[in-house]
Amino acid sequence: xxxxxxxxxxxxxxxxxxxxxxxxxxxxxxxxxxxxxxxxxxxxxxxxxxxxxxxxxxxxxxxxxxxxxxxxxxxxxxxxxxxxxxxxxxxxxxxxxxxxxxxxxxxxxxxxxxxxxxxxxxxxxxxxxxxxxxxxxxxxxxxxxxxxxxxxxxxxxxxxxxxxxxxxxxxxxxxxxxxxxxxxxxxxxxxxxxxxxxxxxxxxxxxxxxxxxxxxxxxxxxxxxxxxxxxxxxxxxxxxxxxxxxxxxxxxxxxxxxxxxxxxxxxxxxxxxxxxxxxxxxxxxxxxxxxxxxxxxxxxxxxxxxxxxxxxxxxxxxxxxxxxxxxxxxxxxxxxxxxxxxxxxx
Amino acid sequence: xxxxxxxxxxxxxxxxxxxxxxxxxxxxxxxxxxxxxxxxxxxxxxxxxxxxxxxxxxxxxxxxxxxxxxxxxxxxxxxxxxxxxxxxxxxxxxxxxxxxxxxxxxxxxxxxxxxxxxxxxxxxxxxxxxxxxxxxxxxxxxxxxxxxxxxxxxxxxxxxxxxxxxxxxxxxxxxxxxxxxxxxxxxxxxxxxxxxxxxxxxxxxxxxxxxxxxxxxxxxxxxxxxxxxxxxxxxxxxxxxxxxxxxxxxxxxxxxxxxxxxxxxxxxxxxxxx
Numbered sequence: 349x350x351x352x353x354x355x356x357x358x359x360x361x362x363x364x365x366x367x368x369x370x371x372x373x374x375x376x377x378x379x380x381x382x383x384x385x386x387x388x389x390x391x392x393x394x395x396x397x398x399x400x401x402x403x404x405x406x407x408x409x410x411x412x413x414x415x416x417x418x419x420x421x422x423x424x425x426x427x428x429x430x431x432x433x434x435x436x437x438x439x440x441x442x443x444x445x446x447x448x449x450x451x452x453x454x455x456x457x458x459x460x461x462x463x464x465x466x467x468x469x470x471x472x473x474x475x476x477x478x479x480x481x482x483x484x485x486x487x488x489x490x491x492x493x494x495x496x497x498x499x500x501x502x503x504x505x506x507x508x509x510x511x512x513x514x515x516x517x518x519x520x521x522x523x524x525x526x527x528x529x530x531x532x533x534x535x536x537x538x539x540x541x542x543x544x545x546x547x548x549x550x551x552x553x554x555x556x557x558x559x560x561x562x563x564x565x566x567x568x569x570x571x572x573x574x575x576x577x578x579x580x581x582x583x584x585x586x587x588x589x590x591x592x593x594x595x596x597x598x599x600x601x602x603x604x605x606x607x608x609x610x611x612x613x614x615x616x617x618x619x620x621x622x623x624x625x626x627x628x629x630x631x632x633x634x635x636x637x638x639x640x641x642x643x644x645x646x647x648x649x650x651x652x653x654x655x656x657x658x659x660x661x662x663x664x665x666x667x668x669x670x671x672x673x674x675x676x677x678x679x680x681x682x683x684x685x686x687x688x689x690x691x692x693x694x
Numbered sequence: 695x696x697x698x699x700x701x702x703x704x705x706x707x708x709x710x711x712x713x714x715x716x717x718x719x720x721x722x723x724x725x726x727x728x729x730x731x732x733x734x735x736x737x738x739x740x741x742x743x744x745x746x747x748x749x750x751x752x753x754x755x756x757x758x759x760x761x762x763x764x765x766x767x768x769x770x771x772x773x774x775x776x777x778x779x780x781x782x783x784x785x786x787x788x789x790x791x792x793x794x795x796x797x798x799x800x801x802x803x804x805x806x807x808x809x810x811x812x813x814x815x816x817x818x819x820x821x822x823x824x825x826x827x828x829x830x831x832x833x834x835x836x837x838x839x840x841x842x843x844x845x846x847x848x849x850x851x852x853x854x855x856x857x858x859x860x861x862x863x864x865x866x867x868x869x870x871x872x873x874x875x876x877x878x879x880x881x882x883x884x885x886x887x888x889x890x891x892x893x894x895x896x897x898x899x900x901x902x903x904x905x906x907x908x909x910x911x912x913x914x915x916x917x918x919x920x921x922x923x924x925x926x927x928x929x930x931x932x933x934x935x936x937x938x939x940x941x942x943x944x945x946x947x948x949x950x951x952x953x954x955x956x957x958x959x960x961x962x963x964x965x966x967x968x
Contacts, residue, residue, distance in 0.1 A: 432751050435776075440860040440868075443743055444779045444955040445851055453848040455847075461844045463785050467774035468751040469780075474774050478789060485792045549773045551760035554752050561748035562732035563813050566748050566860040675773070 352541035353483040353532040355688055356490065359413025360653035361527040362406055362640065367500075368391075372521060374508045382513045382519055384403040389613025393524025393641030395500045402436040403447055405527030407495030409646075412653075413492070413529035414455075416691045421455040424531070425488035428478060429464040430471030430645050431495040432559070439501070443550035445607055450493060451565065461488065468557070468591040468675035470547065471495055471645030472528060477545045479532040489534055490653035496527040497644040505670055508565065516571035519557075522612060524641030528649035540686045544596035547679030548588055551582045572674075578611075582619050586626040589662050589670070590678045600627035603682070604665040607634050609672040610647040622675050626658025631668070634660075645673075648681075661685045696838035697794040699799075699964070700829040701728035703938050706927060707823025713754065713809040714744040717824035720933075721805050724827035725762075732762045735829075738773035738800035739789060740933050741782025744808040744821050747809040748865075758805055779954035780904050781844075782806060783828070783935045784962050787950070788842040789832040804828045806932040815864030819856070822928040826936030835967060838929045839929035842889035843961040847882055850875075854907075854955040862882070876907035880914045880951035887918075892949065900945035904952040906936030912949070 351669050369385040369392060386389055396405070406429065414421055436442050436450065448462035467474040472495050479491035518685035535541035554589040556577040556634035559570035593599060600623070618636050624630040636651040643650055646668040657660065662685065703723035707716045725732060725920035740755035763771075778785045783806050785948035791907065807825025810816070853872040887894065901922045903911035906929065915922040923941035930937050935950055936938055942948065943966075950962040 394847055436857070439860060441748075443777075443856045443858075444956065445855065446956065447777055449846055449851065449956045449958065451847055452846065453851060462846060463782075464777040466751070466777055469755045470774075481789075481793050481796050481798060485796050487788075487792055547772045548770050549753075549756050549758045549759055550767065551763060551771070551773065552765055552767050554760045557752060558749070560749040561750060561813070561858055562860075566862075570751070580908065610781050675755070675756040676752075677772075679772075691879040 350484055351535040352540060353360055353480045354534040354535040354540045355635065355683060356531040357413050357417035357691065358649055358653045358656065359409050359416060359529045360650040361398050361408035361412055363396045363525050365395045365397050366392045366393045372503060375508055378510060378512060378528065380513060384405040386553055387612060387614055389635065389637045390522055390641045391638050394526060396498045396525045398438060401433050401438055402433045402498040403436045405498060405525060406451055406494050409496065409527030410451060410492065411493055414652065417531050419490060419531060421457050424457055424490060424492045425562050426482060426491040427452050427460045427462045427553050427636045428475040428491060428493050429495065430472060430475040430493060431467060431497055432468060432580060432644055433498045435498045441561055458665060464513055467677060468674035469644045470671045470677040470679065472649060473582050473671040473679055474547060474670060476532065476681055477547055477642050480542060480545050483532055483534055491532045492529060495645045498525050499644050500525050501692060502570045504564055505565055505567055505569045514581050517569060519572040519574050522642045524643050526640065526643035526650050528530050528645045528646035530649050544592055545680040545681045546592045546595065547677060550584060550676040550678065552573060553676035556676060561628040571607040578615055580676060582622050586623060588678050589680055591615050596682060601629040602666055603631040605650050605667045605678065606631045606670060607667065608670040610635060610642050610651065613637055656689060661689045677682045695795050696833050696835065697791040697830050697835045698835065698838040699844065700937055702826065702832045703727060704826045704933065704940060705824060706807065711823045713742060713807060714757050714761060715888050716807045716823065716920065717742065717758045717805045720825040720827040721758060721803055721809065723760055728829045730801060730829055733767045733769050735771060735801050735803045737793065737802040739776055739786040739802065739804050741776040741786050741806040742808055743779065744811055746812045748811060748813055753783050766865055779958060780906055780931055780934060781952040781954045781958050781960035782932060784950050784952050784960035787830065787839065787962055791839045794832045800832045804830065806936065808931045811867055812865065815863065816867040819867050819869045821931050824930040824933055826933030827885065828936055835883045837965050837967045841890065841892060841961060841963040843886065845886040845889060847957045847960045850878060851955045853957065876910060877913065879910055879957060880905050880917060882959050883914045883951055883953055884917055884958055886961055890960060890961050892963045894918060894920060895947065898946045900942035900948045902935060902938045902942050902948055902950045903928030905937060906931055907953065910953055912967050917966040
């Protein structure tokens with residue numbers, strides 16, 4: 349009998365430096381400032397210092413994850429790096445070698461198969477899907493899925509470009525830097541395995557959010573059609589999630605906690621309402637925006653880590669990580685906490 | 695359940711080609727050769743590295759998916775990018791093989807290509823514009839991927855680095871490469887094949903090597919005492935493995951070998967339909 353994998357451990361790391369939304373907006377050159385904190389619920393976000401980057405955030409997250417794990421770094425059999433940002437040594441954007449190989453070297457691991465993937469903010473859930481597939485097929489026994497997102501340079505570049513509140517780089521002001529890491533391992537029984545990881549790309553909306561490395565200033569810039577991407581995501585996701593639940597032989601009322609992609613409080617609230625109307629039930633919806641913002645591919649696991657440490661989850665709680673990402677990618681990872689909470693006891 | 699290569703294709707680019715244009719063109723040719731329609735594709739993996747505009751998101755694979763579906767809604771399809779250097783195609787093959795054997799998918803479309811970056815100062819760095827595509831499908835036939843093997847030699851991590859940096863003049867593409875890199879790659883290929891346990895069969899195997907480092911197939915084939923047929927086109931980087939398949943696909947078995955920065959060696963052993 350082969351089972352899906354299970355989540356063995358989760359780790360996260362935020363840079364110490366924090367920038368408030370007010371301080372960020374004070375740098376905007378437009379007179380009528382957007383009511384960003386009111387709309388998004390983001391009071392502040394963590395920001396990398398000069399010596400921090402995508403790699404260092406990932407390494408710190410891996411160390412945090414290993415601290416809660418039964419595995420030592422040398423025992424990890426596969427490492428999948430999933431970040432959008434690929435900054436090393438500050439702001440050097442690396443094409444090759446892969447960041448996963450740099451992580452392997454820094455952790456002192458000698459045996460892991462490594463590769464990098466990129467799927468916008470769905471990166472880590474995509475990594476989870478691949479880890480699950482490799483573990484289920486017996487290719488590896490465990491896998492470290494990891495991401496360090498040093499993305500606040502898109503906010504710095506947006507500040508240089510924004511000339512009105514309808515500017516396409518406005519969404520760039522919501523991001524924060526963070527690292528997250530998860531170890532997946534073989535489940536020993538049906539009860540402890542992940543219920544489902546399912547992803548779908550609605551490519552007809554692939555041009556609604558586009559990011560490129562900048563020509564003039566360090567880092568990237570991102571242009572987003574916020575309204576359309578929000579509307580389409582909320583219109584299409586209930587039916588997709590319904591199919592995912594059906595495939596997993598679950599109903600929406602089986603979900604205790606929902607962690608959506610962390611974009612803005614109002615988006616999360618309108619999504620919650622639409623799901624409640626569609627499914628006729630409502631799990632507790634968690635947001636982690638107030639002091640972290642949108643941390644791209646790491647949002648689900650940084651949020652899980654925070655609330656595991658707060659002792660929120662019970663053994664039988666079932667959690668849905670709901671992914672929305674440029675592409676347009678919609679998907680879900682559904683799992684039961686099992687004994688994961690015991691390693692985060694206060 | 696096995697997974698087999700249903701079809702593959704290569705397109706050479708022009709100076710003004712865009713990455714998405716080339717990937718979509720290669721994918722369309724591959725779909726026509728295979729007789730498979732885009733509606734039958736469950737998964738698209740893009741393992742390109744270099745684009746004209748340094749795109750970071752969304753996944754280039756989603757833009758290719760959109761082009762192949764003519765901007766309309768697809769059946770349930772999933773796509774993502776793999777950023778594993780020149781070894782990306784072999785890594786993508788392993789992902790497709792694993793997901794097919796798991797029953798997650800039945801058909802995967804792998805695309806890879808590169809276009810010369812056009813932003814900022816690219817210095818001496820040059821890539822040949824081109825792309826390739828491979829379709830991998832589920833099969834009950836006695837053929838397909840037998841083994842994958844991946845080795846990394848991170849003690850040589852600094853030997854070939856490609857990155858962007860921002861100077862006062864703007865963005866600069868940096869390519870730092872040691873002269874010892876190519877011969878070392880050949881030695882590590884020999885070591886990695888030995889570690890994989892795959893038996894070299896000089897007569898019955900087709901040997902499909904990456905096109906880079908330059909002349910790696912010649913150096914390694916001399917060391918392994920095997921014959922590698924070379925191609926008469928400008929060598930491609932990310933799609934080099936697919937390009938090399940053109941000249942070496944007519945044997946009972948195929949050994950795919952890639953060496954890339956890291957140093958990372960990727961090996962795949964494949965059995966053709968007899």
